[in-house]
Amino acid sequence: MTEPVTVMIVDDHPMWRDGVARDLADRGLTVVATAPDGPSAVRIAIATRPRVVLMDLNLGATSGVDAISAIIGKLPDTRILVLSASGEHQDVLDAVKAGANGYLVKSASVTELVDAVRRTAEGSPVFTPGLAGLVLGELRPGGSASADPQTRLTERETDVLRLVAKGMTSRRIAERLVLSPRTVESHVQNTLRKLHLHNRVELTRFAIERGLTEDG
Structure with missing residues (x-):
């Protein structure tokens, strides 16, 4: 910065x-x-x-x-x-x-x-x-999963979300998933748009609430 x-x-x-x-x-x-x-x-x-x-x-x-x-x-x-x-x-x-x-x-x-x-x-x-x-x-809610916005995500977007929630940079995510950093950023932006969120911190909270990173 x-x-x-x-x-x-x-x-x-x-x-x-x-x-x-x-x-x-x-x-x-x-x-x-x-x-x-x-x-x-x-x-x-x-x-x-x-x-x-x-x-x-x-x-x-x-x-x-x-x-x-x-x-x-x-x-x-x-x-x-x-x-x-x-x-x-x-x-x-x-x-x-x-x-x-x-x-x-x-x-x-x-x-x-x-x-x-x-x-x-x-x-x-x-x-x-x-x-x-x-x-x-x-940290996960006990509420209803009906109309879950997570269902709007593609499998690859969900993969990227899991790694974002673990604090990985776009470069590390790209290495893990064998993608380019630009493609990772594209997935992040698409996920933010679909979930009506604003930044990686909000993405992380979304993932935390749904236990999306249990599978490591």
Whole structure:
């Protein structure tokens, strides 16, 4: 990306928050704000409009999940990457349902974190290894499948959708399916149009809700 990636960091531990801010700034990311709790995170995000919000879930008396919902409600183009000490299944699922685009645990290295922030800014879903399988396998609705828009997709479009939902780039998908990157992008655009979605994050949520990636 030619534009600097702007980031806001939300964490209730000042030393951790400041340390992450330094690590990201040292590697070329632009930290525009920090916040210690959910309400201030929402207020500051609206004022600074960061590309990525790096969000802890446990914010003392406030909930990171509630903050995610509130920020997405006000700034739908902002991407949320959770960075939490918790790898509990329910925490991960609650965050994704609220609108998070990815989830890392705090044991991630600085290199992994910087890469995850950049990929999140580009629109890719990013998960700590092991958590992606949880989300893709378990987060699904119990509602009716009648008039399912998935039935509008061709077999190849469904194949591409599965790999998009696993965070693969068009180049990697092209290599996996023995297609050209341009053909992959064509399938992605056709799928977005058929499903009335806008970007890869929404495609990923669609796939998550239907458990489309179980077959690996």
